[in-house]
Amino acid sequence: MERFEVALNTPAGRLTTAIDVPTGFIPITAIVPVTRRLGEEAAELEVQQAVEAGRTVSCRKGCAACCRMLVPLSAPEAFALSEYVEQLPPDRRTLLLNHLSDTKDRLIREGLWDRLNDVAETSRPVADEELDPINQSYYALRIPCPYLENELCSIYEARPAACRELLVTSPAELCQDLVHNPIVPLPVSMRISSILGLVWGTLTSAPPRLIPLPMALEWAEQHEEEARRTWPGSSLLDQVLDKMWRFLSQEFQKRSNEADG
Template sequence: MLGTPWHVIMRFLTEERNDRPEQSLQLTNKSSVFYHAAMSSSTERFEVALNTPAGRVTAVLDVAIGFVPVTSIVPVARRLGEDMLKLEEARVREQGEPVSCQMGCAACCRMLVPLSPPEAFALRDYVAGLPAERQDRIRSRIDEIDQRLISHGLASSLREIAETVEAIPDEELDPVNRAYYALRLPCPFLENEICSIYEARPAACRELLVTSPASFCDDMVNNQVVPVPVGVRIGTVLGLLWSTIKSEPPRLIPLPMALEWAERHAHEASQRWSGAELIDLLLDKIWRVLSHEFQVRGQTPPS
């Protein structure tokens, strides 16, 4: 269980880069996207229909067009991800396995959470909009965590993960992942066991739901924790999108390093891309991941 979500996301990012499955994966659903010209000149409306292993998702999305920062696509991606995850939740409930996660159950907030670059930039922007005293508390907790990581020899490893231009094999990532989890460091955004940035939390946090007893999450190494299946990991999708528009290897940033990384790469966040092209690229990556997931589950995509 502890390998989720780092191993799953990193493995898919690596396979996507190495295999380039454009020819081997059928990109389903493409005919189910419609454009509505009745919106304002700065917004375009997309009606999206996606066939997923858990059912069909339909959504109407108002997307900024013109030239926009990559962060503009993050809320759209999260919306689609949450809609797809609701279908997975409904499926496990129908199988008699309700989700056991509840407010205040924050055991998973001690895991090493990965962010895609667009999410890291969006998080930086969100924190910058908070009152000064809240920003100070967050940065103080980040500094405390950094000192703990330095004292245990993990800080440099996490910064290398954030900046690497090479794929990280599981045998190198797993010891870092486990060492971080062993420290049981609370997320810097956790206050009184409740997420203080709930509306802006990373996709990996949104996607980690379990059906096993909540008490099992206190020790995810030794307990058999059962996660709700995730058809599309939005961190993967946004990581692939960033890799494409930047023509660089996919990367994921550990949450404790996210603000630092985003500030160091602020010049990249200031760049602008066509909003229409970003949404097209987002949907292409979602279709690619969905096609892969259908294959993994041994299912045939609806025609």
């Protein structure tokens, strides 16, 4: 292992931490936990800033209102989730796969599965204008996340970055309708799924992919050859940090413009 001291200036404060990265060649999945950790530490700075300003984060264990939204994953996250599910005890894995199968059947009946698959497999960037109708159609169905059990996340330690980043300071009851109610989300300094997607796009010379969570395991299985590729650990970390710095630069500019406006 090689230890790196990382320092990032975020809109909510300075993040400093030590990161251990394997010195040899590693698959992209090996850098996912470290990248998520940096995202969570940045999110914690946002929480601290909100608390200091007198706001309260409403999200609590057992509140799964946001678990009816369509969650996008980057390719590295899809591969990492597949690895995580593969090492689960057989009974838990079977239960999850049954939930995923039921969700797929429902989405096929509703005419959404093929549209989601097109998003996952497209070889070009997908514009928000294309995604919004799909997101709205999915949310209108209020389908519980297939990884949800008794309103609790069954893959909590491996959940996607997008799930980790969605925190609100508006009253929890407003989350029962995330489209029409005045939800106040906590600002996100850097979106880890987007960063991992950009890293993967650079490594594979392809546009960043968005893989809908209900089909992530299926997609990962179909692309398992890509998941076997390896790169030097320090090189992957450099790629991650480069994309983070770019993302943070854009976020600083965005918040500056909002403050001026």
